[in-house]
Amino acid sequence: xxKLNVVILAAGEGKRMRSSLPKVLHTLAGCSLLMHVTNxxxxxxxxxxxxxxxxxxxxxxxxxxxxxxxxxxxxxxLGTGHALMQTLPYLDRNGLTLVLYGDVPLISIQTxxxxxxxxxxxxxxxLTAEIENPFGYGRIARDPDTRAIKAIVExxxxxxxxxEIHEINTGIMLIPNDYLHNWLPKIENKNTQHEYYLTDIxxxxxxxxxxxxxxQTRNLWEVMGINNKSQLAELERIYQxxxxxxxxxxxxxxxxxxxxxxxxxxxxxxxxEIDIGCIFEGNVKLDDFVQVGxxxxxxNVKVASDTTILPYSHIEDAEIGENCKIGPFARIRPGxxxxxxxxxxxxxxxxxxxxxxxxxxxxxxxxxDSVVGKNVNIGAGTITCNYDGANKHQxxxxxxxxxxxxxxxxxxxxxxxxxxxGAGSTITKETPEGQLTLSRSKQVSVSGWKRPQKPKx
Ligand code: UD1
Ligand code: MG
Numbered sequence: 036x037x038k039l040n041v042v043i044l045a046a047g048e049g050k051r052m053r054s055s056l057p058k059v060l061h062t063l064a065g066c067s068l069l070m071h072v073t074n075x076x077x078x079x080x081x082x083x084x085x086x087x088x089x090x091x092x093x094x095x096x097x098x099x100x101x102x103x104x105x106x107x108x109x110x111x112x113l114g115t116g117h118a119l120m121q122t123l124p125y126l127d128r129n130g131l132t133l134v135l136y137g138d139v140p141l142i143s144i145q146t147x148x149x150x151x152x153x154x155x156x157x158x159x160x161x162l163t164a165e166i167e168n169p170f171g172y173g174r175i176a177r178d179p180d181t182r183a184i185k186a187i188v189e190x191x192x193x194x195x196x197x198x199e200i201h202e203i204n205t206g207i208m209l210i211p212n213d214y215l216h217n218w219l220p221k222i223e224n225k226n227t228q229h230e231y232y233l234t235d236i237x238x239x240x241x242x243x244x245x246x247x248x249x250x251q252t253r254n255l256w257e258v259m260g261i262n263n264k265s266q267l268a269e270l271e272r273i274y275q276x277x278x279x280x281x282x283x284x285x286x287x288x289x290x291x292x293x294x295x296x297x298x299x300x301x302x303x304x305x306x307x308e309i310d311i312g313c314i315f316e317g318n319v320k321l322d323d324f325v326q327v328g329x330x331x332x333x334x335n336v337k338v339a340s341d342t343t344i345l346p347y348s349h350i351e352d353a354e355i356g357e358n359c360k361i362g363p364f365a366r367i368r369p370g371x372x373x374x375x376x377x378x379x380x381x382x383x384x385x386x387x388x389x390x391x392x393x394x395x396x397x398x399x400x401x402x403x404d405s406v407v408g409k410n411v412n413i414g415a416g417t418i419t420c421n422y423d424g425a426n427k428h429q430x431x432x433x434x435x436x437x438x439x440x441x442x443x444x445x446x447x448x449x450x451x452x453x454x455x456x457g458a459g460s461t462i463t464k465e466t467p468e469g470q471l472t473l474s475r476s477k478q479v480s481v482s483g484w485k486r487p488q489k490p491k492x
Contacts, residue, residue: 038082038130039151040212043072044118045137046089046109051263057091059137060098061267064274065298065316068261071140073099078144079151082130085122086137114230115206116222123219126212133209134233139260141274142207146257150250154209159240160248161187162207164258172203173234175249184247187234191227204234205258214240282309290329304340328362339375356392374409391434403427404446408434414458416441439473 049058059069066074069086076084085105088095089112096106109121119134126132131154135142146162153160161184163175173187174197187204188197218236226232240247252258256273259266278301279292287303289295294311301315304323313327316334321327325338328346338344338355345362352369355361360378367379370387377390380397388405396402398415404427405419417438419430428446432438436450439458450456454466457473466472 038127039079040083040085040126040130040132041076041079041081041135042107042119042122042126042132043069043076043084043086043135043137044115045069045095046087046092046112046118047138048090048112049138049262052261052267053264057095058261059095060091061261063140063261063267063271064278064296067098068140069095069099069137072135072137072142073104075142075144075147076133076135077103079133079147081133082127083125085125087118087121089118114224114228115233116219116231116235119215119233120219120222120231123216126215128212128216130212131209132212132215134207136206136260138262139206139258141259141270142252142257143254146250146252147207150207150209153248153250155248157211157214158246158248159211159214159237160209160250161237162205162252162258163202163249164205164252164255165201166203166255167201169198169201169203173206174198174200175202175204176200177202183241184237184249185241186238187232189226189228189232189234205252206260207258208233210236214245299334310346322357331362403430405430405432407432408436408452410434411436411438413438414440414442417444418442419444419446421446433468 045059047058052058052061060067063071083105084103085107087107087109089109092108105125107122107125109118150160150162171190173189174193175184176186176188176197177183178185218239221239222231222235224231237247256270259270261267261270275296278297279289279295282303283289283292286305288308290310295309296314299315299317302320304321306324307321309327310329312330314332318335319333320337322338322340324341326343328344330347331344332349334351336350336353339357341357342355342359348362348365350367353367353371355373356375356377358376359373364381365379366384368386371385372389374390374392376393378395378397379385382399383396384401386403388402388407390407391409393409394407394411396413400413400417401419403419403421411432420443421427421430430444430446431449433450433452435453437455439456439460441459442456443461445461445463448462449465451466451468453469455471456462457471457475460474462474
């Protein structure tokens with residue numbers, strides 16, 4: 036079996052980004068440009084992935100998790116041909132190498148599989164595209180009669196006739212490794228930029244009578260490269276539109292498809308409705324009939340069916356049950372699990388807590404490190420005081436408890452089944468089942484007391 040090697044070129048500085056961050060570490064849809072390419076490469080299950088690094092090399096290396104990458108340093112950036120040459124000692128002698136660019140983030144697995152499928156015995160395959168404005172790209176020079184690919188001519192080296200060609204080199208190509216071993220050392224830098232162009236191997240191939248196949252992309256945005264912030268912003272919008280179109284196609288209602296941001300994976304059931312300005316990060320799953328109000332942020336969240344999330348709610352690393360009502364302005368933090376029919380209202384923060392069926396905290400509360408039973412009503416302004424300055428402690432609130440407004444529950448503490456807590460209490464000890472507990476000083480009125488007056492001038 037022929038081995039497949041993938042090389043990702045990522046050594047360039049990206050001067051036009053005008054940033055101290057290496058170009059490939061800028062993010063698109065919440066993920067670095069390089070991670071997009073690396074994840075796509077991984078889906079091909081190649082025998083080896085080499086990433087060529089230079090500018091900010093150490094930082095780039097740290098940014099990719101996993102030990103499946105062969106990191107190849109390129110000390111000086113002398114061109115794409117020179118970059119690929121650094122990988123030669125690592126490539127499998129009888130394999131094929133697929134060249135990807137770290138700054139072309141959205142190349143799809145389908146396009147790459149189609150390109151790989153065109154690789155016949157010992158042919159090179161180029162991914163090309165017909166584009167309206169080919170400025171800046173290498174042009175594909177074909178034989179006028181046979182249409183065979185003869186060479187790639189860079190913008191800066193092209194003559195007037197070649198500049199008229201609209202078929203461009205995307206940079207992505209598949210080359211048998213023994214050719215690379217043979218051709219790369221032969222490349223010269225006699226061109227306008229004094230760089231060792233990888234693209235020059237195409238002319239070498241044609242000269243030796245070795246056929247160069249071409250494969251096309253389905254979507255032009257897949258081969259768009261990022262050189263500056265406006266291209267990054269443009270591609271982000273294109274990507275988001277693509278995600279929104281996919282959701283609409285699956286039947287999700289988006290109030291305005293141009294005002295949704297997906298930075299990860301969003302999976303929706305049927306009849307899901309999403310209002311404007313929402314951000315979905317990591318893995319988010321919304322079951323049937325879930326409604327998400329405007330300007331919510333959901334990160335790594337599962338929401339069961341028929342639940343409504345009202346505007347401006349932030350939910351992270353949490354599970355929400357069926358028929359819940361969350362928000363507006365709710366904050367649900369990591370480790371939270373809400374059962375069915377739970378209500379979390381405005382300015383309520385829930386952290387690392389489980390809340391059982393039908394319980395409610397509708398206004399201005401903090402519930403942290405707590406286990407809350409069924410049918411509990413937590414009054415406005417209730418705080419679980421879970422932190423003593425050094426350690427976190429647990430609060431347990433059993434079924435059918437009613438907690439009056441503005442109560443502090445000093446953890447560790449248990450509020451037993453059926454307890455009622457009088458408003459304004461500070462609870463430090465376990466409360467008995469079914470009784471009213473309150474810790475509130477008696478109301479006094481001081482007759483004859485006068486408010487202090489400001490001296491008259
Ligand atoms: C390259 C192609 C051009 C193609 C275009 C598509 C060459 C000579 N030209 O041009 O035909 O149309 O891409 O976008 O290949 N890099 C290194 N080391 C280097 C130089 C570059 O790792 O010494 C990396 C960069 O980080 C980048 C990629 O290679 O990820 C492309 O380099 P770039 O200089 O942007 O090539 P282009 O001039 O755009
Ligand atoms: Mg470029």
